Amino acid sequence: MTDEDLKQAVKDAISGIAPEAGFDALDPDDGLREQLDLDSMDFLNVVIALHEALGVDIPEVDYPRLFTMNGAVAYLKARLAA
């Protein structure tokens, strides 16, 4: 999957939780949760959505690595490659 595919997957996971989330003004290196006002429940649902979409298991301890868009893409790319 290309970086673009992974970014889209993250966007899809988030919009399932926060339909009105606007990605165009999103700063990829800044906190997703702050910019999109996602609380811990939202974030858990995003993780679950990614797990279901990509079949990748994300332990709690890795959550911080998903806090930004670029971070998430990099993390997922690594997990899928492994």
Add this chain to the structure above:
Amino acid sequence: MTTRENKPRLTRDHLLALLRRMLLIRHFEEKCAELYSAQKIHGFLHLYIGEEAVAVGCMEALGPDDAVVATYREHGQALARGIAPGPIMAEMYGKREGCSGGRGGSMHIFDAAARFYGGNAIVGGGLPLAVGLALADRMQGRNRVTACFFGEGAAAEGEFHESLNLAALWRLPVLFVCENNLYAMGSALALTEAQTDIHIKAASYNMNSRVVDGMDVIAVEAAAREAVAGLRAGDGPAFLECRTYRFRAHSMFDAQLYRDKAEVENWREKGPVVRFEKWLRDTGHLHDADLAKIEAEIEAEIEAAVAFAEAGSWEPVEELTRDVYAGSAGR
């Protein structure tokens, strides 16, 4: 003075008692005038000064079981009937120790024990009551008399004619006493009555009716005794027109524009007390010492009555509705 044969038992004690009662009324009324000026007595105040002989004379003919219905000028009748001056004065003050509980005031003196069915302030309003009281006595087989006092002004009211007719029609034991003091409030009699001889009106209802000199206590007593004897014998009602004169205004707020001072002075010499005192002195029944003693006793009695009224209490507002209906606090 009349010296007719049916004059009452003229013992000295009886004569002095008559004088004493008239003097009590005179001084009581003068004290009331003073207290009214000092704002101790309020509202309306109608004084009996000058008409004392009528009340004193008539009451002599009544027994304790007889009933009295009077008008708003009833202090003299109440005192003559034997109601104590203290409760009457307290009633003038509006104190609850008054003979009507302080609720009636000067115009509404009531006393069940003396069968004194009030001062009635509606001119002529008392006449039908007297007829009813007599009707009740007659229907319950009680040989009692009801005396009804009113002024000549009442003769112009419909109730006067209705009551006299009912009493005569049903032959009821009512003694109608008309105190004709020549002025119905501010109007001289001649200005208000086509027929100024009130007793003639009464006679037309087919009842015993006569006129008497209201300034002569002996004459009034004799006439009253004669009339009451007829009532007790079942002759039906009797009417007594007493020609008298009130020395003071109709009520406390009256500039007496309707009569001149000379007329008042003229009647003052012919007043009941002056004449009776003179007659008692001339006939040797009254000596200065007697008069001084009577005056002193009355003075003390009046002061005691005022003290009784001053010491009286106000009815608490919480009892405002008591007696509107029997028993309950009223609703």
Add this chain to the structure above:
Amino acid sequence: MSATKHMTYREAVREAIRDALGRDPRVFLMGEDVGHYGGCFAVSMGLLDEFGPERIRDTPLSESGFVGAGIGAAMGGMRPIVEIMTVNFSLLALDQIVNNAATLRHMSGGQFGVPLVIRMSTGGGKQVAAQHSHSLEGWYAHIPGIKVLAPATLEDARGMLWSALEDPDPVLIFEHVLLYNMEGDLAEDAGPVDIDRAAIRRAGKDISLITYGGSLLKTLAAADVLAGQGIEAEVIDLRTLRPLDEATIIESVRRTRRAVIVDEGWRSGSLSAEISARIMEGAFYELDAPVARVCSAEVPLPYPRHLEQAALPQPADIVAAAKALVGGDG
């Protein structure tokens, strides 16, 4: 069901008078034409022969005189029943009723009471024109010191008199002229009834129709019409106009939340105005619509039938007033 007798309202009143005369020697009837003539509404027909002229006393045309005499006789220990031919003539005796009967107990500091009953006819509808058609019971209900009753049924016509006679204070009984000929069945053993409570003649949940005396039948008729349109109206017969049975009125209005008051008096300053004020004071937060009133038109009652009927409250007026309050689909 105990045995009943078919009779008119007039006969029920006569029965009440006869019963009272029999029970208590202090009772006597006094009024114009009550004796030889048998009463202008034939209520006291036959009583003179049965009880004699002492206890069935015709009087001259002297309302103030004989009402005052009645008051005096009551104070003297009798239990008089004074009949004033109609409320219209009672105006001549207002002074005696207001200044003596209603006042003496209180003004004498409780020394003298007036255990008197005054009966009089009232109301219009018989084309006898303005001076004979007044409905002024509301005036008398204004006066503290007396009680005012309005018997609208045979039971009350038969039962109220004795309770009124037993009352130590003056009681006025108003008999509506249209009721005298009303017929019905009365229990053989019908006797005295209470005189201080209203009665719910028909239960209902949507609206309270409050009335008395001659207007009760019209109000019950209106309730029937409303029932046909799905509106369950409660009909309250006041029975006593003073004291007003406020508890029954308020309890009902709290439940139904709407009220129409039917009163043959003129609207301004009428008894219906007093009842409306008491509802506003006692059930304001329960009201779901303003209180309505159906009264006579404010006009001297006219002689011609069509005008008289137009002036008097009618069932149609009551139905319209009720529907306006219930509104919409009811």
Add this chain to the structure above:
Amino acid sequence: MPQLGADMAAGTLTEWLKHPGDTVRRGDIVAVVETEKGAIEVEVYDDGVIDRLMVEPGTRVPVGTVLATLRGDGEAPEAPKESPEAAPPKPVVPPPRRTMPRPTAEGERARISPAAARLAAEKGVDIHRLAGTGPHGAIRIADIEAAIAAPTPVAAEAESPAAAMRRAIAAAMGRSKREIPHYYLSTTIDMGRALAWLAAANEKRPVTERMLYGVLLIKAVAKALADFPELNGFWQDGRFQPAEAVHIGWAISLRGGGLVAPALHDAGRQDFDSLMASLRDLVKRARAFRLRSSEIGGPTITVTSLGEQGVESVFGVIYPPQVALVGFGRIVERPWVVDGKVAPRPLIQASLAADHRASDGHRGGLFLATLDRLLQEPDSL
């Protein structure tokens, strides 16, 4: 100036008939006074000698004013007597029973029946957006009952759900601050053991059943309430009415503003998995405005947790007619004394806002202490 008649308030002295030094007898006429009814002679009621004339002829004075002073024969002139005994007390007429004032609705006055107005106030229904079907278009009970049944206001098409929600929150919060006497308590709780237990539990669970610490907080609150019934129920009709069970309203803030607190029914008896599942579902639907009205009603107490981006402590506004609200701040790592030694621990500020009509500070404090103790033994939850 003597009282000469019932309706006389004052009089004008026109003439003195006696002068200082003149001897007078009781009943003598000493002056003439002009009243509305004409000239009236004034008599004296005592014997004596005129001392001083206090009022000039031609002056008008109220009744009771001293006109002249009198001294006994031969006495020296002395000061005037004090005024007559005070008039009888004015009878206190009981004030007419004041009828209750009608509650004035905010803004322009809607035409509404009294019964409907009271019901609207009780149920917190905003009457301004209702169309009346009563007489003259007035709002009546039927209209209020309809508004209560269907929360989406009938006539509010123009208003967005968010605006309607904002209006409802405003009404509830306004009423809370007007009627509920809040008291506030807070304490710091060491979440170390609880979070460790949670992390261990989550490792054994698939991601879809992973839990958040909020569930622990809910369980702890529910369990603690068992011993503090006075915090779990409603204040209605002037008295506290305890609830039979504990339904915790979990406050969910919505993106773009607004707040809703759907109820987690019988939270005390649900196990963690069912609690987490229903919590996750409620949050998802709330955030998407797809909550059913039945889920909104019913909480017996509300818990609000600000989560990670929040601040350290929150003191909430109770949601009427409830009587308490538990608040949790952000978990923060701070030095904390454990077994006598200072160590970094994840701490959370737990606060209680409670209705002082239903409970007192002492009991509120014990509740928070119980909450702390339960969170130290996550296994027991």
